Amino acid sequence: MSEEARKYHEEEAIGKTYDFRVARRLVRYIKPYWRYAAAAIVLTLLTNILISTQPYFTKMAVDDFITPKRVDGIWLFALAFFGVFLFRFLFSYAQEILLNNVGQRVMFDLRTELFTKLQKQEVAYYDHYPVGRTMTRLTSDVDALNELFTSGVIDVLGDLVVIFAIIGIMFWLDWKLALVSLVTVPLLFTATNWFRKHARNGFDRVRTRNARLNAFLQEYISGAQTVQLFNAENKALSRFRHINDDYRNANIETIFYYAIFYPLVDFIGAVGIAVVIFAFGYGTLGGFSAAGAALSVGVLAAFIQYSLQLFQPIRDLSDKFNVLQAAIVASHRIFILLDRDIEITTPVAPKKTGKATGQIEFENVWFAYNDEDWVLKDVSFKVDLGESVALVGHTGSGKTTITNLIMRFYDVQKGRILVDGVDVPRLVTARSAVKLCRRFAGRIPI
DSSP, X not given: OOHHHHHHHOOOOOOOSOOHHHHHHHHHHHGGGHXXXXXXXXXXXXXXXXXXXXXXXXXXIIIIIITTTOOTTHHHHHHHHHHHHHHHHHHHHHHXXXXXXXXXXXXXXXXXXXXXXXXXXXXXXXXXXXXXXXXXXXXXXXXXXXHHHHHTHHHHHHHHHHHHHHHHHHHHHOHHHHHHHGGXXXXXXXXXXXXXXXXHHHHHHHHHHXXXXXXXXXXXXXXXXXXXXXXXXXXXXXXXXXXXXXXXXXXXXXXXXXXXXXXXXXXXXXXXXXXXXXXXXXXXXHTOXXXXXXXXXXXXXXXXXXXHHHHHHHHHHHHHHHHHHHHHHXXXXXXXXXXXXXXXXXXXXXXXXXXXXXXXXXEEEEEESSTTXXXXXXXXXEEOTTOOOOOOXXXXXXXXXXXXXXXXXXXXXXXXXXXXXEXXXXXXXXXXXXXXXXHHTTTSOO
């Protein structure tokens, strides 16, 4: 594959993990639906607070009912426990409805804005960017943002609430045992940081190769007839295998870090529980605790559950980091397209021609599709009313290019094109381009 063809299929890599300008820009898409988002945040906080009460219910069950073998009031306790989980279910249900509603509305707005932008792009854009890559912007990249809005930022807030709530309750129960329980937290953050650094680059490679694969498939499937005409099936298959292999390897590399990280988190969690059990046994046998008395079995049961709950949101934060990373990469690619300048625009005040003579004139026109790879070099000619000019030449000599330049699908790099004495960039609007097509149809056969 030539260097030009390689660049055509190559997807730009996004190196940044966080970009607060992008984050602020994303907030703009949520603003119309801020009431839904605010309600979802409140429900998320309430749900996670209810989650953090579960281990304390276990402590109460062990210390107040099981150990003393007491049944008085147990039905009220069971009813309260049931009520907590009922409200947790209701809050979670409403939260999911609201979040997905926001996500779908934001996706609709983004796709509409992207499609509107593509409608206004000049033809030259599609010469440099394959349709498959552009399709990736409207599908996969927008879907990544939907995942961010539905299970990313708001869930991160909920996880942070759970972490601080659990730590607060653990210190309230027994501060010494709480300090022991937190010994393994630095190990967990170290593992999370290692995973974050490696997953970031892997995620970028996966999305880059996914867009490259989509671009290749679009080009070769739409051009299947041409591929078969030139008996190039084997060449196409070889190229596809190479691109598909790169995509597979990028995914496997990312999965490798997942395969290390999650078992490592479970191992650190098991070590943390073992430390809690040891500290409880040592404290009970030694006859000391934060309150100067032996710890109850209910406190041990609560601390074990709180330790498991503490590790879960920290682990979830790593998952949310991947969602955030995918969304940041997707946002960069989407905004690159949205911010791309439209090189050929309709003049604000199109100049009207005088008497419509139908004269076409090229004055020293130079034009190239790529850099200075000139297709037309210093071309000059004039076609008057009633006159027909035939353009003859081999494929790629610029015959169709001349027609495209008259219609202003492209702008020339040097020289001028005049229609009835008016420079085309000062004349052509979307409507007048259609009129030009009708006026000059058949006058310049190619």
